[in-house]
Amino acid sequence: MNDTKQSSDRRSAHGRSGAATAVPPPAPMRERRRPTSQQWAAWAFLAPVTLYLVLFYAYPLYRNLDLSLRNYTVRSFVQGDAPFTGLQNYLTVFKDPTFAPALLHTVVFTAVCLVFQYIIGLALAVFFNQHFRLSATLRALFLVPWLLPLIVSASTWSWMLNSDSGIVNAALHAVGIGPVNWLTSPSWSLTSVIIANIWIGVPFNLVVLYSGLQSIPANLYEAAALDGANAWQRFRRITFPLLRPVSAITLLLGLVYTLKVFDIIWIMTKGGPADSSTTFATWSYQLGFGNLLPAFGPGAAVGNLLVVAALVFGLVYLRVQRKQALS
């Protein structure tokens, strides 16, 4: 927590000094007058980051919006004369039989992953906060899923879960359970990619929550112990409430990461069989690039829906924050 606090302090210091020197952008009154040399300098300082944001964030987003509002065929893509069709692509996407299952899978995938990642991450963080021997080493080992390239972990999972030669089915067989078609049965494929994604997401939750735990003063626990609070009560009354701000940001970041998860699902199941593990992210790719004849418009439309979803949850987060700040 110390780390996060410091960095946020530093950021706000930046913000303050920025606000002191730079002219706030929406100030048309002042722009009419001749800018002083100090103002020029301020604009110069602002230019690189603005340019960066426009080039790498605003323009791609604008292009994506533009793609989703035009009727692109391969021919008009090359000629650049795709007709403007308004929300036609969005209608196509909404009417597509894949839409309802993809929405459901995206919601289930995100919710289940978040819940499990958070609970397991928190449990491990509390566990490692006890500073026993080897705790640092073990904690480091838990980071491995985070450090591995996704293509490696996803391929490994898909080998382990192979119906016929996978180690998971071999282990199940050893204890007398019949084989499960993890990746090739419509009722299991979503579960399989969720399991793999939880495994990948736990370390992130562990690290952030662990650093959050560090910032809770030890004397609070001492006082609680003196008052006769047991371990569960200490967790329930001290750890959890004091961890709330860290938990909120962990969950928000986790949500954004999980909404856009693509590589794991694509490598393990390609969204199949029969769309049973298709989420918006894989569907968007499937439409734009997964076919010999790309459908850029609908692909971009699905991508934009994802952006809107992330934005909505971001606003929810803001609301919750404000309520907390007011109370």
Add this chain to the structure above:
Amino acid sequence: MYSTSRQRRLTAVALTALAVAVSATACSSGSGSSAAEDSDGGTYTIWDPYPQFAKGSAWVKLLDDCGTEAGVKIKRTGFDTSDLANKTLLAAQQDNSPDVLIVDNPVVSTLADAGVLTTTDDNKLDTSKVDPNLLAAGQSGGKTYGTPIGANTLALYYNKDVLKEAGVDIASVKDWKSLTAALAKVKKAGKKGITFSAIGTEEGSFQFLPWFWGSGAQLTQLDSAQGVSALSLWKGWLDKGYAPNSVINNTQTTSWQEFASGDYAFAENGTWQLANAEKAGFDYGVLPIPGASGGNAAAPTGGEFVTLPVQGDTGRYATSQKLATCLTSTQNLYDTDTTLSYVAPTSEVQDKQVAANAALKPWVDAVKAAKGRTSDDLGTKYPKISEQMWKAVQSALSGSASPKDALAKAQSAAK
């Protein structure tokens, strides 16, 4: 202070949302790397889908030699084959196309439809020696858009040891019924039957097509009784355990790995695995894929086409045409197709290949009987049909729909 921190948070949220957008869908504005930009005009660009060949390989040397012959310098880039179509579209959008493009055959009609490729009428490429069934994959609306550099197709590899153990005489396998009977015997003997790839991509459709066409079905009518019988054949194999459930997720490479383990009696795979078959360590044979009631089923043609993309400067076509002609000359075709483990597209070179390596004989026959996926003037309709077809195969094999329902749904979606 309170409001600025709120503002900052709002910005942070907006930025994270943007990050999702960019990582989920960016790509549309990637630049198509520099191609025909050189002002001197003495450098010609060639794009190919053979990234496995590095500088110094026979393929790259051939390109350079053809350049020297035409009196120009060659700038060559190898792309992953699944990436090449999109890269070409982007390059064409920016009027930056390569001079010579070697591209997977089902993509040709899409690129032609996009107006990216010149016809052989314009570029004067000679295609008279090429087998017509192979050339058909590069034809659309009565025009030809390139010439094949080599072809491959699918057949059944079989493991002689496994069949012997199971008491199967390979000569008895003539149609679907006798093939299924052979699989039953193999299973009884405790071995595994057949492996193929039914993955949810173009590869899955490619592998299903010989059975689909072998039943007498047409791509324009996915849910015909014949089409349903082909899918039911695969489904039956899975249900009875003749084929592993993993085929639903198998690529052709993973399917080959299963066969190479030595447990499987049959594998549906392509010409390009011949070199690996030699290394597999067991005695193998090759059998054309049988039709439903005997005879050989038409398998889809694989392999690439040499094409000449449209250029702003039409003066470049003459040299590009020389390069393409050089690449597809008799001697060079022979060398290239030997390296790629492909069958040549002209009978002259095919005879030469068989004379040098008798093992190629069944493959040459299979290629002669093969059919382009975009043939029958399907052109750009094929990708849509194919996507619905592989989805139907996946639905049926994974048990989420019956073969009949899956294909009926596919047909209504592909229309």
